[in-house]
Amino acid sequence: xxxxxxxxxxxxxxxxxxxxxxxxxxxxxxxxxxxxxxxxxxxxxxxxxxxxxxxxxxxxxxxxxxxxxxxxxxxxxxxx
Amino acid sequence: xxxxxxxxxxxxxxxxxxxxxxxxxxxxxxxxxxxxxxxxxxxxxxxxxxxxxxxxxxxxxxxxxxxxxxxxxxxxxxxxxxxxxxxxxxxxxxxxxxxxxxxxxxxxxxxxxxxxxxxxxxxxxxxxxxxxxxxxxxxxxxxxxxxxxxxxxxxxxxxxxxxxxxxxxxxxxxxxxxxxxxxxxxxxxxxxxxxxxxxxxxxxxxxxxxxxxxxxxxxxxxxxxxxxxxxxxxxxxxxxxxxxxxxxxxxxxxxxxxxxxxxxxxxxxxxxxxxxxxxxxxxxxxxxxxxxxxxxxxxxxxxxxxxxxxxxxxxxxxxxxxxxxxxxxxxxxxxxxxxxxxxxxxxxxxxxxxxxxxxxx
Numbered sequence: 001x002x003x004x005x006x007x008x009x010x011x012x013x014x015x016x017x018x019x020x021x022x023x024x025x026x027x028x029x030x031x032x033x034x035x036x037x038x039x040x041x042x043x044x045x046x047x048x049x050x051x052x053x054x055x056x057x058x059x060x061x062x063x064x065x066x067x068x069x070x071x072x073x074x075x076x077x078x079x080x
Numbered sequence: 081x082x083x084x085x086x087x088x089x090x091x092x093x094x095x096x097x098x099x100x101x102x103x104x105x106x107x108x109x110x111x112x113x114x115x116x117x118x119x120x121x122x123x124x125x126x127x128x129x130x131x132x133x134x135x136x137x138x139x140x141x142x143x144x145x146x147x148x149x150x151x152x153x154x155x156x157x158x159x160x161x162x163x164x165x166x167x168x169x170x171x172x173x174x175x176x177x178x179x180x181x182x183x184x185x186x187x188x189x190x191x192x193x194x195x196x197x198x199x200x201x202x203x204x205x206x207x208x209x210x211x212x213x214x215x216x217x218x219x220x221x222x223x224x225x226x227x228x229x230x231x232x233x234x235x236x237x238x239x240x241x242x243x244x245x246x247x248x249x250x251x252x253x254x255x256x257x258x259x260x261x262x263x264x265x266x267x268x269x270x271x272x273x274x275x276x277x278x279x280x281x282x283x284x285x286x287x288x289x290x291x292x293x294x295x296x297x298x299x300x301x302x303x304x305x306x307x308x309x310x311x312x313x314x315x316x317x318x319x320x321x322x323x324x325x326x327x328x329x330x331x332x333x334x335x336x337x338x339x340x341x342x343x344x345x346x347x348x349x350x351x352x353x354x355x356x357x358x359x360x361x362x363x364x365x366x367x368x369x370x371x372x373x374x375x376x377x378x379x380x381x382x383x384x385x386x387x388x389x390x391x392x393x394x395x396x397x398x399x400x401x402x403x404x405x406x407x408x409x410x411x412x413x414x415x416x417x418x419x420x421x422x423x424x425x426x427x428x429x430x431x432x433x434x435x436x437x438x439x440x441x
Binding site: 009010013014016017018020021022023024026027028029030031032033034036038040041 | 257258260261292294295297298299300301302304305306308309329330331332440441
């Protein structure tokens with residue numbers, strides 16, 4: 001399973017992948033999940049949950065769907 | 081942390097969708113003309129000449145009202161090249177008057193001061209310009225138009241000067257995938273949003289130029305890396321709907337926290353310039369389900385059989401590598417356009433980060 005994979009082996013695999021489009025070492029190094037992005041993701045989920053709470057009167061929060069498009073940039077970019 | 085008025089409008093619509101438990105075309109993507117002044121190698125709709133029987137101005141205005149009645153919150157006008165249609169401003173103005181938001185997707189070639197002034201009046205959500213290379217040679221050769229790159233840069237500057245929300249869209253294939261870092265340098269800290277999408281073998285795009293799975297994964301690494309290194313203010317970057325899905329290794333690729341499945345016919349609708357209706361405009365023409373000249377948009381959308389492949393999806397219908405996947409029920413097999421164009425089957429998009437990680441790591 002991927003998540004149990006040896007860290008060194010994973011790094012090597014990422015390097016191998018990155019070379020196919022000539023990514024530099026910095027991009028390869030930073031491509032893995034990091035605390036910062038996980039926190040941002042958490043904030044986004046929390047934001048949507050709150051909006052879901054207010055908009056749907058405590059219903060259907062789990063199924064909230066916001067879509068993925070250019071407009072999302074403009075909704076979130078002011079937050080970070 | 082306050083949501084903008086525009087955003088809350090969309091969110092209310094999407095909340096309504098959840099509350100009423102019926103389908104609402106929250107986002108409509110509308111090809112207002114197939115006429116185009118470029119000849120891009122990856123064009124999914126083989127644009128160039130306009131269709132012989134494109135909707136008239138009056139039919140288009142009626143369509144705007146029908147969309148509003150159905151609850152649409154955002155209309156994306158594209159082509160072909162939308163600004164080649166002489167009445168584009170009349171249609172766009174109607175959309176705004178009805179209280180819907182507006183996005184344009186353009187190649188930037190026709191943009192001049194006059195169009196920028198009209199756009200400023202319209203106050204669109206975003207104007208997205210295609211940029212497929214970091215240098216003129218790459219962009220111009222992909223777009224089949226010498227001078228296209230310089231024109232895009234000039235158009236971006238005009239739009240930014242007018243303080244119009246501006247994005248670029250980069251469509252990736254083997255001819256330009258190595259230029260991503262240079263494009264990033266070009267737009268960093270310029271408050272230009274960046275959507276990256278993958279070219280699929282639809283329209284006139286040759287299959288041999290489609291990214292390999294390794295290249296696809298590396299692009300996802302690039303997006304994840306960029307988001308780890310830069311804030312959304314410095315570089316608002318995201319993968320489009322055909323990027324990502326359930327990675328256990330990389331950070332978020334799309335801007336929303338999780339992929340909730342293809343939205344064709346669920347919250348999205350695609351409209352062709354001759355009135356043809358698809359659940360998603362990107363899907364091949366085999367998926368044209370009806371025409372607004374034969375039935376009203378409301379009848380088409382509310383037909384229980386519309387977008388049946390998506391609305392009536394059952395996990396048992398997953399195919400190929402998606403069969404038995406633990407994410408299958410909500411994922412529905414990724415992007416249906418990629419799935420059908422690459423495998424001739426729906427619900428089996430082979431470009432999935434989770435599957436690549438399982439296969440190759």
